[in-house]
Amino acid sequence: MKITLEEQNDVILLSVSGELDADTCPVFQKEIEPLMERKAAKVEMDLSKLTYISSKALRVLISLMQRLMDSGGSLTVTKVSPSVLDILDMTGLSRSFIKD
Amino acid sequence: MRISPRRAFLLLAAAVGLLIVSLSVFSVYKSRKVSLLNEYENLMEDLQIIADDISSNLDAGDPEYYSFLETTAKVQAEGENFSYLLMDSTGVVISPEFMHGKKLVMKDIRPVETETPAYLAEVWGADCLVLRYHFPDRPLELAGVYDVKYLFADVRYTIASFLLVLALFFGLMLLVFWFFVIPAVERIMARKEQAERELMIAREIQEKALTREFPDDPHCEVSAVLRAMKEVGGDIYRCRLVGRKLYFVVGDVSDKGAAAAFVMFLISSTIHSRVGHGATLAGLMKEINRLLCDNPDYEMFCTLFLGAVDLDTLELEYCNAGHTRTLFDGDFLAQDPQLIVGIDSGFHYHTQRVQLKSGDRILVYTDGVTEARDENRVFFGEKRLRDWMQTRPAAESCAATCEALLDTIARFRGKAPQNDDIAVMCIKIL
Incomplete structure (x- = not known):
């Protein structure tokens, strides 16, 4: 699992590739910890190379989205792989995460 | 009996301390009290004179020879309070009596005036003097003054130093263990x-x-099973027959x-x-959604599949909140994907309906089934599950179906560990 984080024009670009499962989720959580503390941060996620996301990792993403929204920021998924999109659709989270 | 780490450590420290003390006592006991000979050189000269005198005046082999030698040596020795050994040229001890006949093994005899270190020797009863004499053609020879004190002093000092270092090391380890390792x-x-403790509580709650006891009705059969991981998770299944x-x-x-486990129990x-009080499925889903949304401290979300089968009309009404796709009549049920519970308190849930008939089977499960992985990290997946379900005999009981699915997943996983709780519920319309 690989995470890249960069900032461009006040937008934080977060891309995750590989799999977010029980083993890699704690690493992911640690990496995005600083984002949780940022105020009014706009985060865009590229999940096009993410092949699997577990329910625990989803929970982490939802927590991140809620925290960002509470502080005036946002979290959107700009690109997503078909398998992860299927999971987001099934859980009804597509509408929350994905920008039209 | 459970011993705390501190007590166990104290017992161990006491045992080691006792061992060190015992070693110290033993070495002190074994080392000899040897008094210093202050005037070795003078003694050497005196003894050499005696030796020369003896050689010139007495024949070897004469019993008095030995007795004279012994007495003389003893006299010389008495003033300085040391003991002696007499041995012959082959190294066999002549005197004192208690050493008679013993072979003295000495690698070297160190003259007292030299600085050469003492070698290890078996000297028992003797403190410092060794006289050696030869028959008859050679004069009595003072082999030297072997100061056993040096030997034992060296050994004693060596032992003492070693024990001191050991004791210091032990003391240091004691401190390190007491203040750092034990805490x-x-x-x-x-x-x-x-x-x-938490696991035990969680398991009780989950229980x-x-x-545990499924409704017994002539029109339907229900069974469910949960295979939990070591850590208690949040999978739920519940059913209740209310009227028809x-x-x-x-x-x-x-x-x-x-x-x-607590949130699961609450839901x-x-x-x-x-x-039991006539709640609608959509209303129930709304209530549970509010329950989780209004308690943000829980920070928990939940997928739920709620269903209600009217056993008279055989209509299934269901409401899905982000849950896995239910299997029905050999294929997936048309489920509108609605938001998982606990995210948006204002989300509006709706229900769907489908007509059942006798022989239909419904399989509801959690993602521990479809997301089970084998040793090559391949998922079990929905397609494999659907295909598997299509092979089940029509007469198979719901309980057997549930157990068979668990076995199939276990065999699929092989040596790969279980990565999530698995809950399966099977309902058959009779």
Whole structure:
């Protein structure tokens, strides 16, 4: 699992590739910890190379989205792989995460 | 009997301390009290004179020879309070009596005036003097003054130094263990005990939340099973027959541990209670959604599949909140994907309906089934599950179907570990 984080024009670009499962989720959580503390941060996620996301990792993403929204920021998924999109659709989270 | 780390360490430290003390006492006991000979040179000269005198005046082999030699040596020795050995040229001890006949093994005899170090020797009863004499053609020879004190002093000093270093090292280890290692071990043990206690509580809660006795009705058969991982998770299943309606729910609370078990119990008992008072499925889903959204401290979300089978009309009404796709009549049920519970308190849930017939089977499960992985990290997946379900004999009981699915998943996984709780509920219309 690989995470890249960069900032461009006040937008934080977060891309995750590989799999977010029980083993890699704690690493992911640690990496995005600083984002949780940022105020009014706009985060865009590229999940096009993410092949699997577990329910625990989803929970982490939802927590991140809620925290960002509470502080005036946002979290959107700009690109997503078909398998992860299927999971987001099934859980009804597509509408929350994905920008039209 | 459980011994705390501190007590165990103290017992060990006491045992080692006792060992060190015993070694010290033993070495002191074994080392000899040897008084210093202050005037070795003078003694050497005196003894050499005696030796020369003896040689010139007495024949070797004469019994008096030995007795004279012994007496003389003893006299010389008495003033300085040391003992002596007499041995012949082959190294056999002549005197004192208690050493008679013993072979003295000496690698070297160190003259007292030299600085050469003492070699290890078996000298028993003798402190410092060794006279050696030869027959008859050679004069009596003073082999030297072997100061056993040096030997034992060296050995004693060596032993003493070693024990001192050992004691210091032991003391240092004691401090390190007492102030650092033991507290760390105690912290780890306390955390482990707390985790075990939490696991026990969570398991008890989970026990109470799941249906154990399934309704017995001539029109339907229900069974469900849960295979939990070591850590208690948040999978739910529950069913209840209220009048002619069979209500059931299968769900998956995110997170693990006692907190998840508590939320699972809350949801499960809310559903169980409300269905008995005529609650609608959409209303129930709304209530549970509010329950989780209004308590942000839980920070938990939940997928839920709520269903109600009217056993008279055989209509299934269901409401899905982000749950896995239910299998029905050999294929997937048309489920509108609605938001998982606990995200948006204002989300509006709706229900769907489908007509059942005799022989239909419904399989509701949690993602521990489809997301089970084998040793090559391949998922079990929905397609494999659907295909598997299509092979089940029509006459198979629901309980058998559930168990068979668990076995199939276990065989599929092989040596790969179970990565999530698995809950399966099977309902058959008779």
